[in-house]
Amino acid sequence: MDEASFGQVLDTVRRFVRERVLPRENEIEESDAIPEDLRAATAELGLFGYALPVEFGGFGACMSQDVRLAFEFGYTTPAFRSSFGTNNGIAGQVIAKFGTDEQKEAFLPMLAAGEKIASFALTESEAGSNPAGLKTSARRDGREWLLSGTKRFITNAPLADLFVVFARTDPDEVAGRGISAFLVDARSPGLVVGPRDHKMGQRGAWTAEVTFDDVRVPAGRLVGDEGRGYRSAMTVLARGRLHIAAVCVGTAQRVLDESVAHAATSKQGGKPIGDYQMVQAMLAESYAELEAGRSLVLSVAAAYDAGRDVAIGPSSAKLFCSEMVSRVADRGVQVHGGLGYMSSTVVERMYRDSRLYRLYEGTSEIQKLIIARELLSAPAPR
Numbered sequence: 001m002d003e004a005s006f007g008q009v010l011d012t013v014r015r016f017v018r019e020r021v022l023p024r025e026n027e028i029e030e031s032d033a034i035p036e037d038l039r040a041a042t043a044e045l046g047l048f049g050y051a052l053p054v055e056f057g058g059f060g061a062c063m064s065q066d067v068r069l070a071f072e073f074g075y076t077t078p079a080f081r082s083s084f085g086t087n088n089g090i091a092g093q094v095i096a097k098f099g100t101d102e103q104k105e106a107f108l109p110m111l112a113a114g115e116k117i118a119s120f121a122l123t124e125s126e127a128g129s130n131p132a133g134l135k136t137s138a139r140r141d142g143r144e145w146l147l148s149g150t151k152r153f154i155t156n157a158p159l160a161d162l163f164v165v166f167a168r169t170d171p172d173e174v175a176g177r178g179i180s181a182f183l184v185d186a187r188s189p190g191l192v193v194g195p196r197d198h199k200m201g202q203r204g205a206w207t208a209e210v211t212f213d214d215v216r217v218p219a220g221r222l223v224g225d226e227g228r229g230y231r232s233a234m235t236v237l238a239r240g241r242l243h244i245a246a247v248c249v250g251t252a253q254r255v256l257d258e259s260v261a262h263a264a265t266s267k268q269g270g271k272p273i274g275d276y277q278m279v280q281a282m283l284a285e286s287y288a289e290l291e292a293g294r295s296l297v298l299s300v301a302a303a304y305d306a307g308r309d310v311a312i313g314p315s316s317a318k319l320f321c322s323e324m325v326s327r328v329a330d331r332g333v334q335v336h337g338g339l340g341y342m343s344s345t346v347v348e349r350m351y352r353d354s355r356l357y358r359l360y361e362g363t364s365e366i367q368k369l370i371i372a373r374e375l376l377s378a379p380a381p382r
């Protein structure tokens with residue numbers, strides 16, 4: 001998208017988040033759901049396809065634009081971003097980057113319009129940090145594939161119309177090479193979505209287990225080359241990590257804004273707690289860390305768009321920003337004192353919500369392994 005048009009989109013999204021979503025946060029938290037009118041307004045804005053290609057109804061945002069939008073999404077409840085996150089991100093990008101023209105035409109316009117929801121189904125009980133060890137199988141039966149296995153923690157599964165499923169097509173391969181990606185209709189016989197998971201936070205964003213029992217998938221629903229699905233999963237996850245890093249920056253900004261407002265007005269000993277230097281130190285540390293995260297995200301996004309860095313940068317940004325937002329949220333609770341432990345406060349909610357970012361789309365430990373692998377693959381000359 002050209003920068004002038006993007007500036008308008010960014011302004012609109014910023015206003016939408018602050019004027020339309022923020023006032024509904026408690027309702028979303030209490031009902032554990034995104035209200036239907038908000039979902040419809042989000043679709044109307046085009047947010048279900050902001051990162052999908054223009055020719056299929058999206059805005060075609062590049063990563064430098066995606067992360068600036070994500071700063072805004074992160075400012076409010078994560079359920080808002082999650083409602084359209086899988087369409088634009090991990091699920092939609094598999095189709096946009098690796099699908100055939102027929103697959104793109106069949107699915108992307110409906111995803112971009114928010115008429116259909118797509119989920120990304122990779123994780124299994126013994127294949128989370130090590131997805132290459134996944135056991136879900138796909139065996140050929142004439143012009144169809146038969147998929148069997150169980151995926152867990154699948155975001156938006158209870159709402160999904162379409163699953164991007166990763167399954168082993170070559171039983172003799174134990175690692176990534178024998179894995180393929182499939183587009184599976186959620187109404188397929190043999191596909192069962194389990195009850196919604198009960199989570200620590202991120203209420204209104206739903207996950208569930210999905211089981212496949214000899215689910216028939218037409219041969220034309222295999223995405224990309226047979227046996228190359230693992231590569232497509234890793235490609236979209238790297239992109240997703242950079243996006244999540246930006247969401248963390250947005251959340252840290254919200255926690256800091258709440259903390260500064262509280263410190264400026266809440267009194268102890270007859271003066272605002274913001275007059276006490278130890279409270280000032282907490283605010284200052286959070287500000288410095290959050291701005292470091294923002295700069296890192298912007299510079300990695302520019303390198304990503306230029307094709308210079310699609311691995312070490314996204315993992316570094318995800319590692320730094322997800323750990324950073326946890327520290328900022330922890331300080332946010334501390335600045336609020338006992339009030340920060342009460343579920344009426346934004347910081348209490350964001351403390352729980354932000355804990356997820358160190359876990360999904362690769363834990364912090366896995367980001368470290370990726371960073372070290374990249375460093376050691378081309379050691380600098382001494």
Ligand SMILES: Cc1cc2nc3c(=O)[nH]c(=O)nc-3n(C[C@H](O)[C@H](O)[C@H](O)COP(=O)(O)OP(=O)(O)OC[C@H]3O[C@@H](n4cnc5c(N)ncnc54)[C@H](O)[C@@H]3O)c2cc1C
Nearest residue numbers: 120121122123128129153154155207359360361362363365
């Ligand atoms: C709310 C939520 C939403 C999710 N959404 C999706 C989704 O939409 N689609 C999807 O496919 N998945 C999804 N996931 C799954 C998520 O990506 C995994 O939970 C995550 O990658 C961690 O895998 P795991 O849970 O199996 O933990 P494990 O891999 O069992 O990790 C447990 C601990 O062991 C550590 N560990 C594991 N292996 C190593 C190693 N080699 N070296 C060092 N430490 C290691 C981990 O860092 C962690 O500390 C979601 C998860 C959650 C909680």
